[in-house]
Amino acid sequence: MLVDKSTVLHIANLAKIEVPDGDLENLASELSHILGWVEQLNEVNTDDVIPMCSGVASMQLRLRQDKISEENQQSDVLSNAPDSRDGFFAVPKVLE
Amino acid sequence: MVLLTDLTIAEARDGLARKDFSSKELTEAHIRAIESARAFNAYVLETPDRAIEDAVASDKRRAKGEIGALDGIPIAVKDIFCTKGIRTTACSKILAEFVPPYESFVTQKLRQSGTVLLGKTNLDEFAMGSSNETSAFGPVLNPWKSSIDTAKLVPGGSSGGSACAVAAGLCLGATGTDTGGSIRQPAAFCGIVGMKPTYGRCSRWGIVAFASSLDQAGPMTRTVQDSAIMLSAMAGFDHNDSTSSRQIVPNFESSFEKSIKGVRIGIPDEYRVEGIDPEINELWETGIQWLKQQGAEICSISLSQTQNALPAYYIIAPAEASSNLSRYDGMRYGSRVSDVSLTKTYSKTRGGGFGPEVVRRILVGTYVLSAGYYDAYYLKAQKIRRLISEEFNNAFSDVDAILVPTSPTPAFAKGEKENDLIAMYLNDVLTVPASLAGLPAISVPAGLSKSGLPLGLQLITRSFDEETLFRVAQSIENSAGWHHRPSKFMF
Numbered sequence: 001m002l003v004d005k006s007t008v009l010h011i012a013n014l015a016k017i018e019v020p021d022g023d024l025e026n027l028a029s030e031l032s033h034i035l036g037w038v039e040q041l042n043e044v045n046t047d048d049v050i051p052m053c054s055g056v057a058s059m060q061l062r063l064r065q066d067k068i069s070e071e072n073q074q075s076d077v078l079s080n081a082p083d084s085r086d087g088f089f090a091v092p093k094v095l096e
Numbered sequence: 097m098v099l100l101t102d103l104t105i106a107e108a109r110d111g112l113a114r115k116d117f118s119s120k121e122l123t124e125a126h127i128r129a130i131e132s133a134r135a136f137n138a139y140v141l142e143t144p145d146r147a148i149e150d151a152v153a154s155d156k157r158r159a160k161g162e163i164g165a166l167d168g169i170p171i172a173v174k175d176i177f178c179t180k181g182i183r184t185t186a187c188s189k190i191l192a193e194f195v196p197p198y199e200s201f202v203t204q205k206l207r208q209s210g211t212v213l214l215g216k217t218n219l220d221e222f223a224m225g226s227s228n229e230t231s232a233f234g235p236v237l238n239p240w241k242s243s244i245d246t247a248k249l250v251p252g253g254s255s256g257g258s259a260c261a262v263a264a265g266l267c268l269g270a271t272g273t274d275t276g277g278s279i280r281q282p283a284a285f286c287g288i289v290g291m292k293p294t295y296g297r298c299s300r301w302g303i304v305a306f307a308s309s310l311d312q313a314g315p316m317t318r319t320v321q322d323s324a325i326m327l328s329a330m331a332g333f334d335h336n337d338s339t340s341s342r343q344i345v346p347n348f349e350s351s352f353e354k355s356i357k358g359v360r361i362g363i364p365d366e367y368r369v370e371g372i373d374p375e376i377n378e379l380w381e382t383g384i385q386w387l388k389q390q391g392a393e394i395c396s397i398s399l400s401q402t403q404n405a406l407p408a409y410y411i412i413a414p415a416e417a418s419s420n421l422s423r424y425d426g427m428r429y430g431s432r433v434s435d436v437s438l439t440k441t442y443s444k445t446r447g448g449g450f451g452p453e454v455v456r457r458i459l460v461g462t463y464v465l466s467a468g469y470y471d472a473y474y475l476k477a478q479k480i481r482r483l484i485s486e487e488f489n490n491a492f493s494d495v496d497a498i499l500v501p502t503s504p505t506p507a508f509a510k511g512e513k514e515n516d517l518i519a520m521y522l523n524d525v526l527t528v529p530a531s532l533a534g535l536p537a538i539s540v541p542a543g544l545s546k547s548g549l550p551l552g553l554q555l556i557t558r559s560f561d562e563e564t565l566f567r568v569a570q571s572i573e574n575s576a577g578w579h580h581r582p583s584k585f586m587f
Contacts, residue, residue, distance in 0.1 A: 011462045017447045031459060031460060033517065035460070035463070038408075044404055051478030051482060053309065055310065055312075056295050057482070057533070059296065080194055082431065
């Protein structure tokens with residue numbers, strides 16, 4: 001297996017997703033299956049090929065001025081917050 | 097008299113113009129149809145009050161002679177487009193209560209053209225799936241049934257709710273999004289036209305992100321002409337999307353003025369993949385003959401990277417997804433599951449909010465982006481993506497369009513592929529290559545299987561050449577003489 005239970009736990013921790021212990025084995029097997037399947041790409045020679053990271057090969061990203069386009073949106077911005085106080089997002093304590 | 101819910105967008109537009117019926121009548125007919133077909137689970141949110149309000153406003157505009165291109169036309173919107181003041185969930189538990197304070201660019205454009213919003217349609221959670229079975233709102237049923245088997249069929253995915261709604265007469269057209277085939281494959285499964293424009297044609301602003309270098313909005317309709325009409329209203333430059341194209345948007349409905357005489361059609365042998373249904377291969381042959389009879393030139397081409405597209409996609413898409421979905425941390429919006437520390441709150445929130453397929457893809461994406469694996473997986477896949485794109489470019493120096501099937505099989509039974517991940521992923525094998533290259537592609541219903549299920553053919557053209565795409569697609573549609581609809585008695 002390419003991925004074992006401890007690796008799944010490690011990745012899940014990186015991704016900040018709690019995975020129940022009972023699911024680790026199954027996930028290890030599924031991830032191994034997927035990663036094993038994509039290994040066929042190793043047979044392709046990609047020396048000197050420039051990676052393509054945009055939606056179409058010729059695309060160039062634009063720059064725009066960094067300026068405020070809409071002001072005074074506080075209530076809209078906070079409208080979906082699970083918890084907000086005095087116009088701020090309220091989050092769990094970060095430092096003890 | 098023809099049912100108002102059976103009209104095409106073009107027919108409804110003409111009927112409204114002739115005052116044969118009002119938008120309110122047209123809309124009410126659809127609201128009734130939706131109410132009677134809830135068993136399909138196509139809509140996750142019906143917005144009848146908003147629909148009537150839109151329709152009445154449209155009728156008023158028409159009385160004043162101030163109408164848009166789609167004025168009074170009732171449509172459905174995939175529940176991945178943010179709609180201002182209307183719950184938008186991406187069919188995920190983590191966004192179950194999310195009410196966007198803003199409108200997506202594409203739905204804003206559709207509103208400006210006068211459309212009536214009937215509601216939000218079901219999809220695979222965060223558009224990750226090929227059967228609409230990963231939705232937090234439960235699966236959608238395909239309105240079609242096999243004549244030899246009683247099993248309930250999936251509508252395909254991820255835009256399964258939109259495909260079902262269009263096929264079953266629950267809207268005149270719908271929006272979809274396509275990352276690896278999420279418009280085209282469900283369109284093929286439900287016997288409708290599904291179109292993915294060139295990457296950058298439609299703004300991604302306000303569409304819940306899955307894989308940003310691949311996501312693209314497009315129309316789902318009952319005819320190719322309707323597809324062209326709807327895309328004209330959806331496409332256009334948006335300064336809020338850094339990848340939005342400044343290419344001029346033509347009136348795509350004019351695409352049909354020229355014939356396909358002399359158009360060169362490429363047939364890539366490599367799309368004869370293992371496991372493809374023989375009936376679909378036969379239909380492909382028939383499609384080739386149709387185009388030949390209409391004066392197109394058929395050319396054999398080679399796309400040798402085809403078999404590498406799917407594994408490359410299943411590295412790139414999860415990688416981008418793992419990054420995009422990191423925003424769901426339960427702090428600014430979405431559900432939060434509180435725990436003793438911030439870190440535990442994050443992982444409880446995300447562990448509880450995401451369904452199994454989304455977790456799987458985030459984990460795969462995190463793995464291929466993690467230290468030590470980045471080059472071997474992610475960078476490798478991006479290099480393959482370049483090879484695929486270049487190969488298409490080479491092919492398009494010789495041909496104007498490529499004809500291939502849309503999916504390897506017709507609609508399959510609910511639950512059939514749930515426990516076989518790779519078999520589920522293989523649904524996208526014929527749609528993913530065009531996605532990776534950012535090319536426009538369309539699925540057109542072209543025939544029925546022996547068991548009476550719709551089958552689709554797919555066309556791919558050069559980037560920003562949607563006009564050729566529509567023109568050849570309509571030629572397929574005409575030759576197929578497609579008129580099939582799922583039986584009204586099936587639900």
